[in-house]
Amino acid sequence: MKTAEQVAREVRSGATTAMAELNAALSAVRERNEELNVFLHVDEKGARAAASRIDERVARGEAVGPLAGVPVALKDNLCQNGVPTTCSSRILEGWRPPYNATVVDRLLAAGAVPVGKTNLDEFAMGSSTENSAFGPTKNPLNPSRVPGGSSGGSAAAVAADMTPIAIGSDTGGSIRQPAALCGLVGVKPSYGLVSRYGLIAFASSLDQIGPLTKTVMDAAIVLEAIAGHDPMDSTSLPEPAPSLVAHVESGVVGKRIALVRELVDGADPDVVASVDQAVAALREAGATVVELSIPEFRLGLSAYYLIAPAEASSNLARFDGVRYGLRVKRDDVTAMMEATRTAGFGAEVKRRIMLGTYALSAGYFDAYYGQALKVRTRMIEAFARAYRQVDMLIGATTPSVAFEFGSKTSDPMAMYLSDVFTIPTNLSGEAAISVPFGTGEAGLPIGVQLLGPGRSEALLLAGARVLEIADGRP
């Protein structure tokens, strides 16, 4: 399948049309969606209208954006005007947002063609898409395995060659982990780089939107198109989108990189071996790699599982049956709210709402939520210390390759551990990228993670590009 870069170039030159690319995407969806359960909704009509607009502009000789005619899959926690948006939850069934997320507006402005909404773990809570109310998504590379999560549908859409690019959201690893498990590039941008307006919040202080792509260059193109200040998001960084595409081929000569012990400890041997080979490749390309221990990383998981559920317990309060989505009728408003939420939310969402409510409760706040905030501060300080010594960090994205369905569903802690390497970056609000490097058990892809300080996306993309070349994708 063509990359986004190729599609946009060919659409601009007239070698292909947006409609032809869309038709190819739609037929790929028709062919495999039933088997893989990638898209929850395909907006064929809207997509055709968007594709026509691009083709008309090209015909009139007008300028079209960097993603002209590129089909894109949207994680179903992003609002798109008039298109059903569910967060893979019964509680939002039938709801159609009356507005576009800023990211959707920016994709459209860049010429992209949104094809539909992809499956996720309910409200982005999970690491396998097994928590979706509409059934799990299967890994296109091996349908007996999970695609990862929570952006599993978006990862599968690209891995199954349905769309060249997809958009996901990453609260604790939800872009990078499925990217690693599906053999894709996935970026968790610095907090505030991409507007969250229109992203249905899981944990507001951790959520970031980012791309899932086949190539590093495509990730740079997409990120450049969707990044930049948005007056609708108070936490959005004040500056315009950084220049990223221009830096992809910058290489790593003279860069200092640290292999972090805590980002490989506990990983399967095949994963550790890939990270070691990646380190060798970076050295080969001119970087200096040292080893470093950041013990604070061990505290990340515990802090995350207090902060994220605490925020979620508040963010998900609005799903009460009063204004939109599911309403289970009862005689009394309190009873209606209880019945609606009981019927509308799945087990994992309820578990996290309970956890978060507890962590914020009077008498427990200091011991749980308050303590987690202190850990978060220490995490930020630990990252800052590391980045005074080196330019970026390297480690594994996930402890293992894609796992079997059902292998972790009975044990929430085992599932939570699959995000142990990705969570620290969310807590610090900094940047990280996962790039495929080598394969492991059953020939499945392995993801290597590069981490950098806030606004270091250009550096990380250049590092990932070096690994991409070294892994045989020039």
Add this chain to the structure above:
Amino acid sequence: MTLRNGWEMVVGLEVHTELKTATKMFCGCANSFGSEPNTSVCPVCLGLPGSLPVLNERAIELAMAIGMALHSTIAPSTFHRKNYFYPDMPKDFQISQYDLPINLGGYLDLPDGSRVSIERAHLEEDTGKSTHLGGSGRIHGADRSLVDYNRSGVPLVEIVSGPDIRSSAQARAYVVELRGILIATGASDGRMEEGSLRIDANVSVRQADAPFGTRCEIKNLNSLRSLQRAIDYEAARQVDLIEEGGTVRQETRHWDENVGATSTMRTKEEAEDYRYFREPDLVDLAPDQSWQDRVRAQLPPMPAERRSTLRARISEPVPTVLDAVEVVIDLGLDPFVHAALDRGVEPALALARAANELAGDLDGTSRLAAAAFCDTLLMEQRGELSATQAKTVLAELLARGGDPRDIAALMGYEQLSSDSLGSTVAGLIEEFPDEWTRYRDGDEKLAQFFIGQVMKVTKGQANGKAVVAELRARR
């Protein structure tokens, strides 16, 4: 009202005021009272999934202006979420300031010389408005509930006083003075009847100098009358309870205006756990010095200052005049009085006409030119209009505006020139020689007799003062 047996009430007030911004606190929807239900709404103030709040700078400025008028410290502040489920609150949490409010500390001096400390004045958002139809008419047991989200996200400032108030009259004076400040800063229109000012009162009782007793919070007092009655009732209830051997339970109470009593809404044990935590969708608020300076430079004079300025221009220390000063300051009518004094109108007349005629039609004052007010009063002072005529002319000016001379002419008010008044008085002196002699010999009471006679002859169109002047001139 004083409490019996040496009991003293201790009152602290929480006053919530809607800010008069053009748009809501976190979105661009119009902040308007009385629109069709659910017409001034958008994804943000409806709390739709994915929407995010963005702070309204004008709301911050008005909050700072209130704080500056209350001598508060403008502090770096944060926003929190106050979590509870309620259908008229679209996110099921309210964005409010918690441990770090924008205005910290301060005080308010009352006209009687007492000082009430201010603990804080913080920003928060208003909720929507529920209407419960049929059945019980309350949220539980109604047939249907309707929600109007026009008010959702309207900016509010909550001003929390220290427990310094010792009587319901002082509580009232505090609210009146505070309302004057809110009107002066442009933060609020101060209209309690439209709900732009809502008050919660914390009331406890104690023996003088004893530690504070257990307090009860009375919610949603929406008029000065309710405020005073509720505080008096609640303090008396607590005294009764304690003297009967009971103890006051910390609880939230509801004031029923019709019954004239408070009743339990919820006890401390039933109080909700709001699970406050920092609002992650907003950034911290720290207005820099130059922004603060700009707001401070635009602050108009506050009621206390305006009151002393006005008092300094009034020589006669008559209590009724002082009452009129209060009314004039509370209602912001002092510019009219100053204009009249500048033109040589006597203070008592200027105050009386402002505190009565202008206060009676506040909306009309927007149509009344200060010059027209002054001209009317000068005509009255010169005897060209009687008091009754002057009031009628003012009423017309308030209703429709215009020139007082044209109005007087149109109304057919005969210009009682001093010539015609002189000849009327001369005629009466001839008609009542005995009375005139007694007056000339110093019996001032007879002045009233002659005024009465002049009024009879002129059908009330003469000016009493002018008659006295005429009598004195001929004495």
